[in-house]
Amino acid sequence: MKGKNILVFGGSGQIGRHLIRRLTKNNHMVTVVTRSIHRKGYVLKTQGNPGYLDIVEENIFDEEKLNNLIKNKEVCINLIGILFEKKNNTFQNIHVNFPSIISKICKQNNIEQFIHISALGIDKAKDSNYAKSKLEGEKKIQTNFDKATILRPSIVYSVDDNFTTNFMTLLNRLPFFPLYYNGETKFTPIHCSELSEIILQIINENICSEIIECIGPQEMTFKEILQKLIKLIDKKRLLIPIPLIVAKLMTLFFQLFPKPLLTLDQLKLLKYDNLLSGNNKSNLDIGYNCKLKFEEEIEKYCYMWRETGQFSKKDLNVN
């Protein structure tokens, strides 16, 4: 199959890196836009074979530069997203204004496909600014470019994530861990490589004008996720349900960190189940059935959080 010219925004992140590897291995030519080639170049350069990957440092709000970048591209993918706001990095700018600008430019330049990564459950979480901004961004895109395909993944995990890796670090250090909303919120985690495979399929089959929810094969509560991680890192930890008011006070403290462990807005999001809505298509409807099991995949990298690493045995019999 002849490869396509693909422009990727947010390619240095968890999903971006997995996706670039998938795309370039399948003969697609990728141009990645980053804010800082010095900070992100080293991780990006190794994701594709020479000749298949071009890295560009650019301001994503410079419309003239975006117009130049989009020329000769067939597909544009937007993976830019933030979990908390900082100075000008507001939800409005990143989740609404940029998707609006880039989808308009894609339309003006007659791009074949614009693929945007949103998030599962955003239509329910009406009190979260993150969710509201993601939803507003989707609406702008649909108005500007009717052929856009929007993906709404559940929580995405891999060795490069900020989810299982952060939790394993915290569970390693803390003797107990708070359970928000009694740990009952349900999730359907999807492995990053399977989400990348879904995006590749959307490009190869030229799927357009859809909202597609993407979920992994297992449904788990927050408490079950933590229990699995505790077992994987071979620790004994107390999981303590905490009242919402205490959770809010703790979160106010966490918010003081430059990279907050949790924000009040994320605490609100944690209240809502992260499951298929039933209102949109899902990866199952486009014939992609995720198979990778949460415990089995994390077992491949969890040893980094165990006491003695990957190869240690209790009693080695050496003569």
Ligand SMILES: NC(=O)c1ccc[n+]([C@@H]2O[C@H](COP(=O)([O-])OP(=O)(O)OC[C@H]3O[C@@H](n4cnc5c(N)ncnc54)[C@H](OP(=O)(O)O)[C@@H]3O)[C@@H](O)[C@H]2O)c1
């Ligand atoms: N990870 C999940 O569990 C999950 C779940 C549902 C939805 N999503 C969505 O999927 C998308 C990708 O997620 P991810 O986990 O791969 O994210 P990530 O690892 O945090 O990477 C986000 C990317 O956004 C870019 N970025 C951030 N702020 C920017 C700014 N002000 N200007 C330009 N670029 C900026 C960064 O690129 P540079 O630093 O190179 O510029 C970075 O590569 C996001 O939209 C996210 O909301 C993720």
